Structure formats: C-alpha cells, structure tokens
Amino acid sequence: MESIIGRPLERSEVVHHKNGDKLDNRPENLELLGEREHNAITAKQRWFLKQLLDKEKQEWDGYFECQLQDQVAPDVSSNP
Numbered sequence: 001m002e003s004i005i006g007r008p009l010e011r012s013e014v015v016h017h018k019n020g021d022k023l024d025n026r027p028e029n030l031e032l033l034g035e036r037e038h039n040a041i042t043a044k045q046r047w048f049l050k051q052l053l054d055k056e057k058q059e060w061d062g063y064f065e066c067q068l069q070d071q072v073a074p075d076v077s078s079n080p
Helices: 035-072
Strands: 013-017 030-034
Touching (some): 013 035
16 A cells, blocks of 8 residues: 555554455555544444345255255145
C-alpha cells in the first residue's frame, strides 16, 4: 500500500482488503482506512458472513434430515 500512496503508512492507518482475502494485494482490493472505520467495516463483514453461514448450515441440516428420513422410512406405496 505504501508504494501505491507514495508514503509510509501512519500509525492510525490500516490497509483494508475489500474482499477479505489478505493475500489479495491487488490495488483495487485495497483501501486505506482509519483504525476505527476499519474495525466497524470488519465487524459488519463478519456479522454478514456469519448470517450467510448460519443460513447455509440450516439448509444443509434440513436437506440431510430429509435424506435420512427417506433412507429410514419404508416405501409403503409399493407394498400390496
């Protein structure tokens, strides 16, 4: 980031990786923020990601529960 802005970072500045991937140092993925602003953005990103993961887990749990019920329950429609 220092080479992009042409000066050393100040102690109060934080480099934010917009996509969350700290290995992705492309200039378009980097943003220079103050520490407080960076913490707020990061907290929002983590909250949003947790919501997505919780929803996905619920969907998978429901899917596997249905699959398990289909395997355990006998098919009574084909019995005479």
